[in-house]
Amino acid sequence: MDSITQAVLGAALQGTVLGRIQGRRSLVYGAALGTVPDLDVVIRYADPVSQMTYHRGFSHSIFVLTGVALLLAWLVDRLGRTRWPAKGYTLPRLFLAFWLVLVTHPVLDAFTVYGTQLFWPLPFTPLSWAAVFIIDPVYTVPLLAAVIYAAFKGLKGRAVPLLSLALAFSTAYLGFGLAGRMAAEQRMQAALDAQGIAVNEVRAVPIAFNSLVWRVLAKTPDGHYYEGISSTFDREPPEMQRLPLNLEAAQALNGSTLLQRLRWFTDDWLRYDQVGNTLVVTDLRMGIPGNYTFRFNMAHRDSQGHWIVDRPSSYRGAGAASMFDREDLALIWRRILAQQPPLPLAAWTNKYLGPASEPGG
Numbered sequence: 001m002d003s004i005t006q007a008v009l010g011a012a013l014q015g016t017v018l019g020r021i022q023g024r025r026s027l028v029y030g031a032a033l034g035t036v037p038d039l040d041v042v043i044r045y046a047d048p049v050s051q052m053t054y055h056r057g058f059s060h061s062i063f064v065l066t067g068v069a070l071l072l073a074w075l076v077d078r079l080g081r082t083r084w085p086a087k088g089y090t091l092p093r094l095f096l097a098f099w100l101v102l103v104t105h106p107v108l109d110a111f112t113v114y115g116t117q118l119f120w121p122l123p124f125t126p127l128s129w130a131a132v133f134i135i136d137p138v139y140t141v142p143l144l145a146a147v148i149y150a151a152f153k154g155l156k157g158r159a160v161p162l163l164s165l166a167l168a169f170s171t172a173y174l175g176f177g178l179a180g181r182m183a184a185e186q187r188m189q190a191a192l193d194a195q196g197i198a199v200n201e202v203r204a205v206p207i208a209f210n211s212l213v214w215r216v217l218a219k220t221p222d223g224h225y226y227e228g229i230s231s232t233f234d235r236e237p238p239e240m241q242r243l244p245l246n247l248e249a250a251q252a253l254n255g256s257t258l259l260q261r262l263r264w265f266t267d268d269w270l271r272y273d274q275v276g277n278t279l280v281v282t283d284l285r286m287g288i289p290g291n292y293t294f295r296f297n298m299a300h301r302d303s304q305g306h307w308i309v310d311r312p313s314s315y316r317g318a319g320a321a322s323m324f325d326r327e328d329l330a331l332i333w334r335r336i337l338a339q340q341p342p343l344p345l346a347a348w349t350n351k352y353l354g355p356a357s358e359p360g361g
Contacts, residue, residue, distance in 0.1 A: 010034015131177030
């Protein structure tokens, strides 16, 4: 999730557990501690594929963060015994507070689609429960309001119960998102079954700052995928389009360790396109149809027509900013309640992918 959400979550947790001891400072300490796992962004890697796939790694491991929480609790407990004996600090309470603030950061990240290596260094595919969009005001605003109230009123009276209530609501909202994702996948599967279309895997991801309208992907055995849109309020089957994965183009990257790492990180939700003389690899999980957040130039064709594997670079136009087109967002938000007219999936694909829709043979 975004840094503001992680900070207010940390503030709410530490305020709930230690607010009556630390007062308003618990909110500041919790907000700061809640953003610590994201300090791995200061590490610069040689290419954007490494930057993407090593983020949310060791710093998001529950094993690492449990050790950090234990060490921090021990240090504060020792200081508390000598410098603030009247505060009432206890090692179990300190550990609980610090552990909750630190560990809920990667757990919340795992509820987004990006991918979180929650059990690093174990080589599991990064967790991507895809229950909420990476920025979701319905999750963040109640926590923020409760933290602001506690900051103004102090951690006495109704502040701690209000923080607890906001935390309970935010947790329930994650459950709502998971249920919405499963329902979207079921609607897509039913629509495909009704048309006699066989698929290997179906995956829904939230779209555009809410958990009500979903982009649903489905792989076919012949190397294509269906991309559809489904809202919680739909009464008709989702609109969808059939597109190629261009898997044959991946042969140009045989032996590429970075491609293997990207396949592992994304659970192999990748598409390959030849754009001019460049081979572009796309993570299909994030963005809108045709306009995907993460795209990488990974090889080029030389003058003899041979593919040369390159150090990856970001494809032009890719990135988080590509999600904030005002006209596209307006259509997506309208789509939450109105299924007609359907979203212009084919037009978006042609607009954003353009010549990249050709196979990369």
